[in-house]
Amino acid sequence: MNIEFADRVKRLPPYLFAEIEKQIKEKKAQGIDLISLSIGDPDLPPPQFIIDALEEETANLNNHNYSFSQGEPDFRQAVAEWYRKRFHVDLTQDQVVALLGSKEGIANVSRAFVNSGDRVLVPDPAYPVYANGSTILCDGIPVAMPILEENSFKPDFDAVNPKKVRMMFLNYPNNPTAATVDKEFLKEAVDFAADHNIILCYDNAYSEISYDGYKAPSILEVDGAMDVAIEFHSLSKTFNMTGDRIGFAVGNKQLVAGLTKIKSQIDSGPPVYTQKVAVKALATYTSDEPPDFLKKTVQIYQERRDLLAGTLCDIGLECEKPKATFYVWAHCHGEGSMKFASKLLNVGVAVTPGIGFGKHGEGYARITFTQPKERIAEACARIHSLYR
Numbered sequence: 001m002n003i004e005f006a007d008r009v010k011r012l013p014p015y016l017f018a019e020i021e022k023q024i025k026e027k028k029a030q031g032i033d034l035i036s037l038s039i040g041d042p043d044l045p046p047p048q049f050i051i052d053a054l055e056e057e058t059a060n061l062n063n064h065n066y067s068f069s070q071g072e073p074d075f076r077q078a079v080a081e082w083y084r085k086r087f088h089v090d091l092t093q094d095q096v097v098a099l100l101g102s103k104e105g106i107a108n109v110s111r112a113f114v115n116s117g118d119r120v121l122v123p124d125p126a127y128p129v130y131a132n133g134s135t136i137l138c139d140g141i142p143v144a145m146p147i148l149e150e151n152s153f154k155p156d157f158d159a160v161n162p163k164k165v166r167m168m169f170l171n172y173p174n175n176p177t178a179a180t181v182d183k184e185f186l187k188e189a190v191d192f193a194a195d196h197n198i199i200l201c202y203d204n205a206y207s208e209i210s211y212d213g214y215k216a217p218s219i220l221e222v223d224g225a226m227d228v229a230i231e232f233h234s235l236s237k238t239f240n241m242t243g244d245r246i247g248f249a250v251g252n253k254q255l256v257a258g259l260t261k262i263k264s265q266i267d268s269g270p271p272v273y274t275q276k277v278a279v280k281a282l283a284t285y286t287s288d289e290p291p292d293f294l295k296k297t298v299q300i301y302q303e304r305r306d307l308l309a310g311t312l313c314d315i316g317l318e319c320e321k322p323k324a325t326f327y328v329w330a331h332c333h334g335e336g337s338m339k340f341a342s343k344l345l346n347v348g349v350a351v352t353p354g355i356g357f358g359k360h361g362e363g364y365a366r367i368t369f370t371q372p373k374e375r376i377a378e379a380c381a382r383i384h385s386l387y388r
């Protein structure tokens, strides 16, 4: 039998990291001590209270049945309370849906609203799921909105053709550029979406990882956002729970209802015990200030950030000290990003070539600080050896 992938699967772009991943495997097989500054997965464990809560909630035999597709009522209530404390935004439970990580919601939201041939605006560079897992796999057409350094990595809405655009993705604090925005920009985005009848999907997965007094806003803080926007959130980065797969989407009731409808045909909601743990995690916020354990986590990241960004700049790999996320978006010394990443691999340092995030990521590399300081210092020394 001749088994072929569906056309939408064939339309997925080639996987650009395949060659780099092959090289990483080879290095590991050769027993080379590889320092991975390439993945967006915190090296720090979840705080102890989460581990204790997981033990307790998994031991409860009532927590092993199917959960509601939209999420358990106490989970949705906890999310609504977190939004009130953290962003001063009021939500009702029907404006919240639980997700198996925000990636799942980002991928599924298009199924509810994007028709075949609809155009979807995606930033370039960007987290690849907006264009691929979400748009292309729903037979939509991704339309790149360049986010360029000269525009502080924000799209220029005046340059966008809004014809037949159904949906737009935005993500700040941004992966991979680590750019941040203020509410003024978010208001511009909301107005643009409202003027052209575009659904605005706002990915806020990194809102809690921020430095130097920067506080990431929610798009829902902006006037008019509740009419056009759905915001995606996650416990992955905030609580170091990437593998536990728990996130949520909130905002416009119709948008939440559409996503819920799709999910009810696809999955049965995150495990009840994970949601119960998430309730306890979110309850650690008593105001819009981060709880103590998070302050400590952010302090650790901040020290690593200062070391990494400072040393890269000294070496001549121009970059900004990010105000949020755990990424440094560095210039590749005038080289192509694939070549740059490959060269670094030869000295045992893995970074992500910017081209993997879109055409406008070329000339940059995303370098993560999800490794202890000593390893970052060692990685910087190895990179330095290439540029002396």
Ligand SMILES: Cc1ncc(COP(=O)(O)O)c(C=O)c1O
Binding pocket: 040, 100, 101, 102, 103, 104, 127, 171, 174, 175, 203, 205, 233, 234, 235, 236, 242, 246, 247
């Ligand atoms: C910008 C962005 N959004 C969403 C996600 C998905 O995170 P999760 O599915 O773990 O919530 C990631 C993960 O790296 C990300 O970088």
